[in-house]
Amino acid sequence: MMKKIIFYILLSVSAFIMFAPILYAISVSFMSASDINNAALLPSKPSFDAYKEAAERIPLLQFLGNSLLIATSVMIGQIILCSLAAFAFVFIPFKGKNFLFILLLSTMLIPFESTIIPNHVTIINLGWLDTYQALIVPTLVTPFGVFLLRQHFLTMPKELWDAAQMDGCSYFRYYLSFALPLSKATLGALSIFAFISSWNSYLWPLIMTSDDSVRPIQIGLKMLVSSQASNNWPIVMAGAIIALVPTLLILFFGLKYIRKGLLSGSIKG
Amino acid sequence: MKTKSNIGKEIKLFGMGLSYLLPTFLLLGVFLFYPIIKTIQFSLSDVLDGGVVDHFVGLKHYLALFSSASFLNSIKVSFIFVLYTVPITIILSLFLAVIANEKLKGTKFFQMIFSSQLGISGAASSAILLFFFHPTLGTINNMLGFFGIPSIGWLTSPDWALFSVALATVWMGLSLNFILLLGGLQNISVDLYESATVDGAGYWTRLFKITIPLLSPILFFVTIINFINAFQSFGQIHILTEGGPSEATNLIVYSIYRESFIYGNYGFASAQAVALFIITLVVTLIQFKAGEGRVHYQ
Incomplete structure (x- = not known):
């Protein structure tokens, strides 16, 4: 009994410390400037003014829409391209497969950050600066996604594939009618992962965009931070809350899938 | 025969295999293999605006790296930053997982x-902490003031800024580590604990004699991931300090960004990018090598 109480105290205190900044940011986003000067804990007169003003300073809805479009495209692209590649690695017996798989894994050794300079040049040469495709295409496939799905495809019973082959099932039909439908949980993990990492990416959109038309919300948040010369913190907090709510909700509802995905990528790998 | x-x-079959893999390797080729080769070429050349290679200059940029106080400082603060963040992040997340x-x-x-931090972008977390760190209105100095402790220039003092960014990074990194370590804990067989309990082992004995040794492969993996993540930190620096004050938080990726996209020194910045690549490569290879032998398996 004593032990239980100690654990509940530890859990509650840790959870509070970890989440308190978010809760306080929500509280501040409803405050007025005088509440900030008084270091108030809760807004004296809660109002949506900060949200409205944030939307006046930057095209908030446009940025949210951009982020949604980019993250959704990346998610769909990763599901299709990663699953096709993983399928070939598991089910199609062709020469050179092992070499290509090692080549794929070796790309995990290249930090994306060390390639940004030539990538920036490539995007300029393609005429893609300030376009959606510049923010979508380079992240349409990740070695992690291919690896994750490959691990899952390897667990599918071999008998199923043998039987399907006996019935004259083609590779592509097997991919569509068996491999994908039997991988819903892993595809779910990959989707959530792809969406969240695309929504939250920062460095790439920062160097790829110079005007508002295609900018995602994370860069909008930085603009909000830079624009607040008069210490108008409620506006910045409102921006931060808007930027984090969509992915935080997805995380809460999809945590089970994410854990599964992360763990099969690390432990069994 | x-x-x-x-x-x-x-x-x-070969054609079919390739057709499934073509889009993947096309993208990886254009946006990963090609640019890493190109980065190496840039680092050995003088590069004009728009990424046009002017002429080969040999190791000029690399020699310049070693005599650049700014670059040496950014390597130094990157490693100090790793020391500040990695052990604390792992200890705290292990505590949370347990x-x-x-x-x-x-x-x-x-x-x-x-x-929860896994669902919160670095930009949002940083924007929130920017308020917490504010010298006069910030929450942390307000709390210190309540106890009569004088204000600290968390992000404005060169002595504190790196520590503050590290603190932010620890907070932002807890969740990923928590999930990985919790998964590791849940993989440990319950039988082991039961037989240990029968043998009279108490809570702490079980924690230090069973849990942590059996967790060592994951602890090792997590250390490497954290090292790489900390070393490549960018977003929190761009929002919290922009590399300052007086380059106290000019970590290597920020330094590459500044050198190339603000100052336009593509060649010199590429030499830094190659340094980043090599350091990451060495750390990852250490994981592959040592990950096999040194750690404890069930």
Whole structure:
């Protein structure tokens, strides 16, 4: 009994410390400037003014829409391209497969950050600066996604594939009618992962965009931070809350899938 | 002996395999293999605006790296930053994973809170902490003031800025580590604990004699991931300090960004990018090598 109480105290205190900044940011986003000067804990007169003003300073809805479009495209692209590649690695017996798989894994050794300079040049040469495709295409496939799905495809019973082959099932039909439908949980993990990492990416959109038309919300948040010369913190907090709510909700509802995905990528790998 | 139809079949399979892999390797080729080669070429050349290679200059940029106080400083602060963040992040997340792994009602809720940072962007977390760190209005100095402690220039003092960014990074990194470590804990067989309990082992004995040794492969993996993540930090620096004050938080990726996209020194910045690549490569290879032998398996 004593032990239980100690654990509940530890859990509650840790959870509070970890989440308190978010809760306080929500509280501040409803405050007025005088509440900030008084270091108030809760807004004296809660109002949506900060949200409205944030939307006046930057095209908030446009940025949210951009982020949604980019993250959704990346998610769909990763599901299709990663699953096709993983399928070939598991089910199609062709020469050179092992070499290509090692080549794929070796790309995990290249930090994306060390390639940004030539990538920036490539995007300029393609005429893609300030376009959606510049923010979508380079992240349409990740070695992690291919690896994750490959691990899952390897667990599918071999008998199923043998039987399907006996019935004259083609590779592509097997991919569509068996491999994908039997991988819903892993595809779910990959989707959530792809969406969240695309929504939250920062460095790439920062160097790829110079005007508002295609900018995602994370860069909008930085603009909000830079624009607040008069210490108008409620506006910045409102921006931060808007930027984090969509992915935080997805995380809460999809945590089970994410854990599964992360763990099969690390432990069994 | 191969018949003609066998060879035909193999060619067909090869073509089919490649057609499934083509989009993946095309993208990786254009946006990963090609640019890393190109980065190496840039680092050995003088590069004009728009990425046009002017002429080969040999190791000029690399020699310049070693005499650049700014670059040497950014390597130094990157490593100090790793030291500030990695051990603390792992210890704290291990603590969270251990307490959230107890069989208690409501642990699902706590697991969710401890995982929450994974759903929050670095930009949002940094923007929130920017307010907490504010010298006059910030929450942390207000709390210190309550106890009569004088204000600290968390992000404005060169002595504190790196520490503050590290603090932010620890907070932002807890969730990923928590999930990986909790997964590791849940993989440990319950039988081991039961037989240890029968043998009279108490809570702490079980924690230090069973849990942590059996967790060592994951602890090792997590250390490497954290090292790489910390070393490549960018977003929090761009929002919190922009590399300052007086380059106290000019970590290597920020330095590459500044050198190339603000100052336009593509060649010199590429030499830094190659340095980043090599350091990451060495750390990852250490993981592959040592990950096999040194750690404890069940």
